[in-house]
Structures are given as structure tokens and as C-alpha cells.
Amino acid sequence: MMADYDSIIRNAYSTEHDQILDIGITDGTITALDEEIDAAADTEIDAEENLVGPGFVDSHMHIDKSFAACGERRPKGNESAFDFSDIKTREEEYFADASVEDITQRALQNIEMAVAAGTTYIRSHVAVNHETFGLQNMEAVTAARAEARQLADLQLVPAARHVPDAAGKELLSDAIELGKRDESTGEAVLVGGSDPAGSNKDIERTMEAWFDVASEHDVGLDVHIQDGGTLGGYTLERLLEYTRENGYDGRVTASHCFCLSHISDWQLDELIDAFTAMDANIVTCYQSTRPSMPVRKLLEEGVTLAHGTDNDRDFVFPHGNADSLEGALVESTKLHGDRTFADDYRWFDTNEGLGWLWRMITEQGAAALGISDQYGLQEGTPADLVVFDEPSPQWAIISQATRRYVIKDGVVVARDGELVPEYKVTE
Ligand SMILES: [Zn+2]
Known part of the structure; x- marks a missing residue:
């Protein structure tokens, strides 16, 4: 029959x-x-x-850094507590020593780990650096994407540490070209970056550069906004203003947004209005989600808030199994709230709260990745x-x-x- x-x-x-x-x-x-x-x-x-x-949508990984902190009896990044200036040096040393083939194999290992845990869609940031390792990581990750096509759809987000000067912009542009070379359905390339103020020391020039490169190649943006407090809040305001000016509604994601747990209610309300008006997305990752981040409020007010594991076992985060379900469990425990405020206390343990965490690793992720119609x-x-x-x-x-x-x-x-x-x- x-x-x-x-x-x-x-x-x-x-x-x-x-x-x-x-x-x-x-x-x-x-x-x-x-x-x-x-x-x-x-x-x-x-x-x-x-x-x-x-399949789960892992909206934030760095698969070019996969397993960078492994290979010894204990995680080699864990001998001292997190220190960003130290991590930059270690990463650059690591990338200087690693071959494209090494990085490709470790990225594939990370993809396999994610897929075995139920992930079939990944958005990964990729470091590019015009002073040291150039496009090597982008070459490795595009090779891994092609190799792993039957396992997962990958979106790649090349990010230069400093973009405003001509060399940085050109490299970012070349990285986008490289990522688009064998582009197929659902496997977009986006412009990435981080902290126009804290890292780049010039909010306007950085954002102009990001949107210039993105518009030139007609691709979206997913950028790390990690600056805290009112500086981070102001940076998000500017990002959403650039989004409006460039007609980039629905094409911009701000990753992490730690500042949302620091700013006043009125500034948060204004930002939520701007995020929903611009149909812009936020991605949070369980390892770094601040326990006071207003996750429930963002979700209830209609912001697309997706989740990434950020699990690369690199110098930044040696932990994790690229398992979105593990991320959801940690988030439910981490976002306990304060018993003084009865409404929020352990809300993420309720069926409704757990239901929202589930949506963050599934349909909210699909919305952030722009693939809802195929999901x-x-x-x-x-x-x-x-x-x-x-x-x-x-x-x-x-x-x-x-x-x-x-x-x-x-x-x-x-x-x-x-x-x-x-x-x-x-x-
Ligand atoms: Zn990141």
C-alpha cells in the first residue's frame, strides 16, 4: 500500500x-x-x-566562540571573576591561535548540542575585527551554517567591536556580503554591534554607521545594548529613533537591554511605547537577565521579547548546554520578584508565567527572527x-x-x- x-x-x-x-x-x-x-x-x-x-528558537548565541573556554580539566575562563578588559585580550589570543577549521568544528559541535536539545532555529552573533582576525570567524560560521543545514536554520549577525571609522564599516560590509553569499530561505544576515556609548564612545556616529551598512545591504539589525541605567535607556531611545527615521520598523532587535531593570517607570513606559510602535524586538538571555528586568510587563504590553541561551562555553559564559528549556527553567527561578510585591512574587512559577517563558523560546523567538509565517x-x-x-x-x-x-x-x-x-x- x-x-x-x-x-x-x-x-x-x-x-x-x-x-x-x-x-x-x-x-x-x-x-x-x-x-x-x-x-x-x-x-x-x-x-x-x-x-x-x-523546534525552539535560540535567539542569541555566539557560535564563533563555542568552546573557547574548554579543553582543560576546569573551564579555563573561570580562574578569575568576569573582567571584560581581560576577556577581550583572552578572546583575541584565542582567535589569533585558532584556525578557521577549528572554529568551524566547534561551532558545529555547539549546533549539534543545541539541536539535540530541541533547537532548530538559531540567531548567532559573529565577531569581526579589522585590526586582528578580520573575517576569519565569519568564514568559519558560514561554513558551519552550510554544513549543518539539515539540522538548523541559522541567522548570522556579524559585529565589529568598533564600527564608526571607515575600516570598521568596510569590514562589517564585507562580512554581510560573505554571509549573504549562499543565503537561502530563513537564513538572514543582519548587522550587529554593541554599545554605541560604552564601547564605541559615540552614540550618533555608531548608529549612523550601523544603519548605513544595514540599509546599503537591505538587512536588519540586532545589536547588544548593555549599558546600564539612564545611559542605556537613552541609547535605546536613540536606536528606536534611528529605526523610525530609516523606515526600519520590524527589522531591529536590541539584545540584553540591562538598563530596563534600572530606569524609572515613566522612562520604561515611553520605551515600551517606542518598541511596540517600531515593532522592534528585545532578546534576553537567561545567564545575564537581571532578576529585576520587567519581563512580565514587557510581555503583557506586547513587546516581542525573545530568549537566547548565549551558551557558547566561551570566556564570557563557560556554562550552559545550549538548551532553551534549561534557560526557561533558570529564568522562572531567577525572575522570582519580591515578596513585598505580591503580584509579581513567583509569578514565573505560575502556569501563565511558565507559558510565557515557553512562548519566549518558541513563537516570540520566531517573531524576533522574522520567521513567524513559516513557524x-x-x-x-x-x-x-x-x-x-x-x-x-x-x-x-x-x-x-x-x-x-x-x-x-x-x-x-x-x-x-x-x-x-x-x-x-x-x-
Ligand atoms: Zn551576545
Whole structure:
């Protein structure tokens, strides 16, 4: 008998439909969603009424730095506490020694770790540096992207430490060209950077440079805004003003935004209005999310707030397993709030709060990456799915559910937390 579908996942609980469904997959696409599909398939998976969700969206990684702090008995970045000036030197030494092939292999190792944990979409920042290692990391990461295409879709965000001068701008421009060379659907390239004030010491010239390069190549922006307090708040105001002036609505992401946990309510309210008016996104990463960040308020007021693991085991963060579900659990614990304010106290432990954390690692991420129309359990979207051994997002986060199957374009690429051997991309 001819199979009607390549695969069918039966008895799948979909949280977006709040229903138990059968999912029919043909040619890598979801082609049927029904209470019961009366047909046969070459491959059938019984989800046993457990959760089946779309692949996680990891909205912030630095896969060019993957495993930079490994290779010794203890993490080699952990001999002293975080010191940014020291980290810059260590990174530059590391990149000076590493070959393109080394960086490619470690990036692939990180992608494999993320995919085994259920991630099928990644946005990764990539360092470029006109004084030292040039485009080497961008070359490595574009090679890794091509190599790992059957595992995950990658968006790349080249970022120069200093962009305002001509050499920095040109290198950033070259990095965008390189990233676009074998661009395919869903694998965008964006302009990155960090801290126009704190790092670049010139907010206006830095933003002009970013938007110049982005407009020239018609790509979006995702920039680190890590400056705290009113300086960070002012930087975000300027970023959103540049967004408006350049007609960049819906194409700008501000990563981290630590200042949101420091500024006054009126400034926060003004910024939230500007973010929603410009359809601009925020990405927070569990390792660095400030416990007082107004995550709940941002979500409830309609800001697209996505999540990244930032898990690269590099000199900045030696921890983590590139596991978005782990990130969601840590966030729920970290964002406890203060018992004095009963509304917020342990709100991220409630089913509603855990539900929002789930959305941050799934649909909010898809919105930030601009891929909402190709994402989720809908007929016609790519069959990028995860079958869990728990019945809901809430239980999946609490119990750190087993990812029984990770399915990319209709193909099972990982089982029970391990990559299927034939889909391994590392050597
Ligand atoms: Zn970052």
C-alpha cells in the first residue's frame, strides 16, 4: 500500500491548538493536522498525548566562540571573576591561535548540542575585527551554517567591536556580503554591534554607521545594548529613533537591554511605547537577565521579547548546554520578584508565567527572527518539531522533559537528547 504521508505523529498535544492532534508530514512540510488522520505513513510516532511543539528558537548565541573556554580539566575562563578588559585580550589570543577549521568544528559541535536539545532555529552573533582576525570567524560560521543545514536554520549577525571609522564599516560590509553569499530561505544576515556609548564612545556616529551598512545591504539589525541605567535607556531611545527615521520598523532587535531593570517607570513606559510602535524586538538571555528586568510587563504590553541561551562555553559564559528549556527553567527561578510585591512574587512559577517563558523560546523567538509565517504547528509550515515525554510546556520546563524526537524538515535528526549518528556534522 502506498503511504499517504512520509510520517505521522499521532496523539500529539499541541499547546497552540490546546488539542490532541495527529500531524501528517509530506516532503518536510506539515500537510495535515487533524483529530485523527485515517491514512498510513512510512514512519509513525506515537506521542502518547504528550506535548509536541515547534523546534525552539535560540535567539542569541555566539557560535564563533563555542568552546573557547574548554579543553582543560576546569573551564579555563573561570580562574578569575568576569573582567571584560581581560576577556577581550583572552578572546583575541584565542582567535589569533585558532584556525578557521577549528572554529568551524566547534561551532558545529555547539549546533549539534543545541539541536539535540530541541533547537532548530538559531540567531548567532559573529565577531569581526579589522585590526586582528578580520573575517576569519565569519568564514568559519558560514561554513558551519552550510554544513549543518539539515539540522538548523541559522541567522548570522556579524559585529565589529568598533564600527564608526571607515575600516570598521568596510569590514562589517564585507562580512554581510560573505554571509549573504549562499543565503537561502530563513537564513538572514543582519548587522550587529554593541554599545554605541560604552564601547564605541559615540552614540550618533555608531548608529549612523550601523544603519548605513544595514540599509546599503537591505538587512536588519540586532545589536547588544548593555549599558546600564539612564545611559542605556537613552541609547535605546536613540536606536528606536534611528529605526523610525530609516523606515526600519520590524527589522531591529536590541539584545540584553540591562538598563530596563534600572530606569524609572515613566522612562520604561515611553520605551515600551517606542518598541511596540517600531515593532522592534528585545532578546534576553537567561545567564545575564537581571532578576529585576520587567519581563512580565514587557510581555503583557506586547513587546516581542525573545530568549537566547548565549551558551557558547566561551570566556564570557563557560556554562550552559545550549538548551532553551534549561534557560526557561533558570529564568522562572531567577525572575522570582519580591515578596513585598505580591503580584509579581513567583509569578514565573505560575502556569501563565511558565507559558510565557515557553512562548519566549518558541513563537516570540520566531517573531524576533522574522520567521513567524513559516513557524509553528500549522499546515504548510516546515515540519520542525519536538516530541516531549511530558504533557505540557509547564511540565516540560519543570521536569526538563526528554526530547524524545527532534524533527527537522520532517526527518528525525535527534532522539532522547542525542543526535542520530547519520546526521552528525562534526568530524
Ligand atoms: Zn551576545
